Structure formats: C-alpha cells, structure tokens
Amino acid sequence: MKAMILAAGLGTRMRPLTDHCPKPLLTVAGKPLIVHHLERLATAGIHDIVINVSYRGQQIIDALGDGERYGVSLQFSVERTPLETAGGLRQALPLLGEAPFILLNGDVWTDFPLARLALANDDLASLVMVDTTDFHRRGDFHLDAQGRLHVDGEPRLIYAGLGVVRPELVADLPAGAAIKLAPLLIDAMQAGRVGGWHHRGDWVDVGTPQRLAELEARLTQG
Template sequence: MKAFILAAGRGERMRPLTDHTPKPLLAAGGKPLIVWHLERLAAAGFRDIIINHAHLGAQIEAALGDGARWGLHIQYSPEPPGALETAGGIASALPLLDSEPFLVVNGDVYCDVDFACFSRSTLGPAVASMVAENTTKCPAGGARLLFVANPAHHAGGDFSLDGERVVYAQGEQTLTYAGIGVFSPAMFADVPAGSIMKLRPLLDAAIAAGTLTGERYDGRWVDVGTPQRLAELDTELRNA
C-alpha cells in the first residue's frame, strides 16, 4: 500500500510562521511535523510515499529528498499556487498512486496511531462483505476514516458512527475526522484533473452509497492549526 501526505496548504492560521516555511516543515519536539509521519510510516512497513505541495514546495523537496534516509521512496505531486484542495490534490496524484487503496495523512496533524494496524487490521463482520479483496479495511469504491474525540476548537465534530458505518452527525454523538484515512482511487475517478475540489462532497456521496466506514482512535492526536497549538505540542514532545 502507498501513502499520500497532504502538504500543499498555505497555513493561513499559522502565519507569520508559514510566511517563509511550509506548515509541514514546522518543528515540534525537535523535528518537522511531516518527519513524524515519515518515521511512523516507515516503522509500519510503508515504502512508497507521495507528497503534494504548493506553497514553498521546493523547501519540502529539499528537506525530504527521495526519502532514502528513512528507508522510503518519496515522489512529489506539485500543485499550482493556491493548491487544489484535498480531493483535487488526490485526484491530481492518482497516476502516482496506482489502482489499489492508499493511505492518506494530513501533513499538519500529529498522531501516534499505528498506521499498519489502521490500514490493514481485521475487519468487523458488519463491513466485511463491502470490502474489496485486497485485505485492507477500505470498502470497495469508498473509504475508511479515522476519527477522534472532538477537540475544543471543533466541538461540533464532523460525523457520527453507527457501528463501523459513517453517518451524518447525530446530536451529541459526534466525532472529528482525524485527517487520516484509507481511500479507494475509484472515489476520485470523476474529479477532473487540475480541478479545485474539497473532500466533503465525495464523503457525502460515499455515505449515500454506503461505502464510508470508520473507527475511533483514543490515542494522541493534535490538529496543529495555530502557533499556540504548535508550541504546546513542542513542549509536550520535548518533555516526553
């Protein structure tokens, strides 16, 4: 399985830090945010990594190179200024991702999830019949998302879970999408190359089709979206 790291965002809420440094290269605990992902992906057995970029993308390529220092093979998917949003960026990179389900990770989150366990562990019986014959937890033509408890800055959450099926937010039983999921390339087949498109419309379509599943993760996760949260994570990691 290949992994795709989303690293093209401008990071407006992180300014002025992101005026001269792309957000995934901002450091926490002595290393760039994206390097935490690369190390965990390598430890989980991933080898082929695709990274998209737009804002200051040359810095990302210069910092990470071909990935050999982590035992990885990194390829890049450059995007135009302003980037293509999540769905547009993934669709643009499909030629590098091949035809099998792939792991997607937001470059601006910190999470200590076991990527191998999340992407390949045994399915529950409720969704086993929906899944392609590739031993992943990704429903055929759909996606498997990782969810976390709602952080204070996103108290309303995104969706709810009915067992392992993702449904629209229901009352107080909501969860936040962690920015980590396993996706079928078929989800993006109809997104025109080079188009700007958010992920939410495709998730809504997968809910309607019954091909969106998920699970809750109760480990460490941080949406590193502001300088304050970055500083707090940096202190936590340095004192660990």
C-alpha cells in the same frame, strides 16, 4: 500499500511562522513535522509515499529529497496553485496507482497505529475519528456501533486527517480542478461505503502556533 501526505496548504493559521517556511517543515521535538510522519510510516512498513506540494513546495522537495534517509521512497505531486484535497488526490493518482492508499494530513500528529489501516471490500474510504475538541465542538460525522460513518446522528466525532481511500473516490473528477473532499465523502457515506475507527489515543491538529508549542512541550517532556 502507498501513502499520500497532504502538504500543499498555505498555512495561513500558522502565520507568522509560515511566512517564509511551509508548515510541514516547521520543527517540533527536533525535526520537521512531516519527518515525524515519514518515520512513523516507515516503521509501519509503508515505504512508498506521495507528497503534494504547492506553497513554498520546492523547500519541501529540497529538504526531504528522495526519502532514502528516512527509509522511504518519495514522489512529489506539484500543484501550481493548491487544488484542495480531492483535487490534489485526483492529480496524484498516476503516482498512487489503482490500489487503496493511506491519506494523511501533513498538519496533524497522532499515535494511531498505522498498521491497522485497511479498507473493507466495497468501501470507498475508512476514516480515523477522534473526540470533539474546544475548537470543533460540533464534530464532523457520526460513527455507529458497527463502525460505519454517517452524515447525521449523535454522538459526533472529528475526522482526524488520517484514513484509507480508494482511488475510485476521486477518479472521475476533472483534472486540475480545485475540489474539496468532504462532499465526496458525504456522498459515499450516504451510499453506505465509508467505515471508520474511533481513536481514543493522542491526536493534535497542529493548526496554530499555540498548538505547535503545546505539541512541542508534550513530545519533549514525554
């Protein structure tokens, strides 16, 4: 299975740290955040990785190279302007191929066991979900007892920025268009084609300097 790391965002919430450095290259516990992802993917046996880049994307390409030093093989999907998540996936499909792939936000950190990620035969996606937080109390979706995700229902959980996606989910989108992923996932949920896991372990949305500092403290103390 291949993986795609989303790394094309502007990192506006992380300013001023991202004024001259793309968010995936911000250092935490002695290495860039995106390198933690590469190492964990390699440990899980996932070696073919696509990274989409846009804002200061050449810095990411230069820093990571072909990925050999991390035990992976990297390809980059360069977006002249950010294409949102679904648009970025659509552009990267020629690199990802026709099989389901792991999708990972570049600005999260989690100890979810990546080797567990899989997709049911008819599903378009399966998403890792976590408990609501102070900055997102409403949550995103409801996960039922059978492991199916729904737009409505209680209790609600947050999409953790990690999952498995079938290329079919975005294959019919127009190339080069900036399109969000959430509406496509909602349509797939309403068709009964999205599963999920409730992860009760460690997860951080590394979206602000404060959360980056908190993750640094957690990892270095641990």
